[in-house]
Amino acid sequence: MNSTLLNNILRFIGLLLLQVFVMDQVEFLGYICPLVYILFVVLYPVDNNRWSFLIFAFIIGIIVDAFQDTGGAHAAASLTLAFVRPVFLKLVYGQGYLSKNLKISKSPLDRFALLLALSVFIHHLVLFILIYFNMSQVLQVLQMTLFIGLSSIFMGVILFVLFGLRGKS
Amino acid sequence: MQQIINFLIKYRNLLLYMSLMLVALIFTIQSHSYHRNSFVHSTGNITGSFLSSRNDFNDYFNLKEENDRLRKENAALRMKYLANGDTLLGNEISLVFTDSIPYKVFPSRVIKNDYNKRDNYLTIDIGSNQGIDVDMGVITTDGILGIVDISNNRFSRVISILNSEMSLNAQIKGSNVIGSLTWNGNDPYTMSLIDVPRLAKVTPGDTIVTGRQSTTFPPDILIGVIKKSQLVENGSRYQIDVELFNDMTNLGTAYVIKSRDVRAIQVIDTLTVVNNE
Numbered sequence: 001m002n003s004t005l006l007n008n009i010l011r012f013i014g015l016l017l018l019q020v021f022v023m024d025q026v027e028f029l030g031y032i033c034p035l036v037y038i039l040f041v042v043l044y045p046v047d048n049n050r051w052s053f054l055i056f057a058f059i060i061g062i063i064v065d066a067f068q069d070t071g072g073a074h075a076a077a078s079l080t081l082a083f084v085r086p087v088f089l090k091l092v093y094g095q096g097y098l099s100k101n102l103k104i105s106k107s108p109l110d111r112f113a114l115l116l117a118l119s120v121f122i123h124h125l126v127l128f129i130l131i132y133f134n135m136s137q138v139l140q141v142l143q144m145t146l147f148i149g150l151s152s153i154f155m156g157v158i159l160f161v162l163f164g165l166r167g168k169s
Numbered sequence: 170m171q172q173i174i175n176f177l178i179k180y181r182n183l184l185l186y187m188s189l190m191l192v193a194l195i196f197t198i199q200s201h202s203y204h205r206n207s208f209v210h211s212t213g214n215i216t217g218s219f220l221s222s223r224n225d226f227n228d229y230f231n232l233k234e235e236n237d238r239l240r241k242e243n244a245a246l247r248m249k250y251l252a253n254g255d256t257l258l259g260n261e262i263s264l265v266f267t268d269s270i271p272y273k274v275f276p277s278r279v280i281k282n283d284y285n286k287r288d289n290y291l292t293i294d295i296g297s298n299q300g301i302d303v304d305m306g307v308i309t310t311d312g313i314l315g316i317v318d319i320s321n322n323r324f325s326r327v328i329s330i331l332n333s334e335m336s337l338n339a340q341i342k343g344s345n346v347i348g349s350l351t352w353n354g355n356d357p358y359t360m361s362l363i364d365v366p367r368l369a370k371v372t373p374g375d376t377i378v379t380g381r382q383s384t385t386f387p388p389d390i391l392i393g394v395i396k397k398s399q400l401v402e403n404g405s406r407y408q409i410d411v412e413l414f415n416d417m418t419n420l421g422t423a424y425v426i427k428s429r430d431v432r433a434i435q436v437i438d439t440l441t442v443v444n445n446e
Binding site for chain 1: 181182185186189190192193194195196197198199200201209210211213216219220223227281283285286287288290292326333354355418
C-alpha cells in the first residue's frame with residue numbers, strides 16, 4: 001500500500017520536472033512540445049476514491065499552468081480527463097475492471113496505448129480550446145490537438161516502455 | 170433534508186468536478202483579459218527560480234550567438250557615441266550620463282518565452298527590487314518585445330507583442346502616419362498595422378517604428394518593415410502586414426525602459442480630459 005503511494009509521489013514530482021525542464025524545451029518543428037505530465041493522471045491507481053484523484057489532477061494541472069502562464073487551461077484539461085477516465089477504462093479494459101484489481105502500469109502495451117490515445121485526445125482538445133479561447137480558430141485548435149497529441153502519445157509510450165515494464169519482472 | 174444529503178453523497182464527484190472546473194475556468198478567463206492580476210503566473214519566487222535555473226542551463230547553448238549579437242550592438246552604440254562626441258566637443262560624457270536622461274534602461278534576461286499560443290507572456294529575471302514597475306516597455310537589440318505586466322520582487326512577467334490583447338502605437342518612419350500594431354495569433358514573425366488612413370503613403374519595404382504617442386516606448390524604436398498592404402473597410406483604411414525585425418522565437422537579452430516623463434504626460438492628458446468636459 002505504501003509503495004503505491006510512494007510510486008505516485010515520485011511520478012508526480014518526476015513527471016513535473018520532466019515536463020518543465022525537458023519537454024517544454026523540445027519545440028520540435030518550432031511549436032511541438034509533448035505534454036507528458038498527463039501520464040500521472042492516466043496511470044493513477046484505480047480505486048473508488050475519485051475525490052482525491054480529481055484534486056490531484058487539478059493540482060498537477062495548475063502547477064503546469066503556473067510555469068506556462070496559461071491561466072487555468074491545463075488544470076481544466078487534466079481535471080476533465082480525470083473525470084472521464086472511468087469511461088475510458090470501461091471501454092479499454094471491459095466492464096469489470098474494478099473487480100479485477102486492475103493495474104494500468106502493468107497492463108499490455110496495446111491496451112495502454114489505446115487508453116493513452118483516448119486520454120490525450122480529450123485532454124488536448126479541452127486544453128487548446130481554452131488556450132485559444134476563440135471560436136474562429138477552431139481549425140488551429142484541431143491542428144494543435146492532432147500534432148501535439150501525436151507527440152504526447154509517442155513520448156508517453158516511450159516512457160511507459162522504459163519505466164512501466166520494469167516493475168513486472 | 171435526508172434527500173439533500175443523499176443527493177450530495179450520490180453526486181459528490183460531479184459536484185467536486187464542477188466546482189474545480191469553475192475555478193479553472195475563472196483563472197483561464199482572467200488570463201485572457203488584459204491587465205488583470207492573475208492568481209497563477211510564472212512570476213512567483215518558486216516558479217521564477219525554477220525557470221531561471223532552467224535558463225542558466227540553456228544559456229550555454231546560445232553563448233556564441235548571444236555574444237555575437239551583443240558585440241554588434243556594442244559596435245553600433247560605439248558608432249553612435251563617437252558621432253555624438255564629434256558634434257558635442259568637450260563635455261559630452263556629462264551630457265550622456267546625467268540624471269536627467271529621459272529614459273533609463275535596465276538589462277535583463279528572458280527566462281521564459283512563448284510564441285505559439287494566442288496570448289503569449291514572457292518572464293524576465295529582474296523585478297521591483299531592481300526598480301521595475303508595471304507598464305514599462307521592454308525591447309531587444311532588434312526591436313520591441315512587450316510591456317511589463319506583473320512585477321514581483323525578483324521576476325517580472327511581460328505581455329509579449331504576440332498577444333491578442335496587445336495594441337501598440339506605431340508609425341511609418343519618416344512620416345507622422347500612425348496606426349495601431351496588433352497580432353492576429355498565427356505567425357510569430359508577422360504583425361499587422363491597422364487603422365492607417367487611406368491618404369497615407371504606404372510603400373512595401375518602408376520601416377515601421379514606435380510612435381511618439383506611446384508613453385511606454387521611446388519614439389523611433391525599430392519594429393519591422395512593410396511586407397504587404399491592402400485597403401479594408403470599403404477602401405477607407407489600410408491594413409498593413411509588418412514583418413518583424415525581432416525574432417520572437419529566439420530571445421536572450423532584453424532591456425526594460427523606464428521613462429522619466431510618464432507621470433508628467435499622464436497628468437497633462439488627464440487635465441485635457443477634465444477641461445474638455
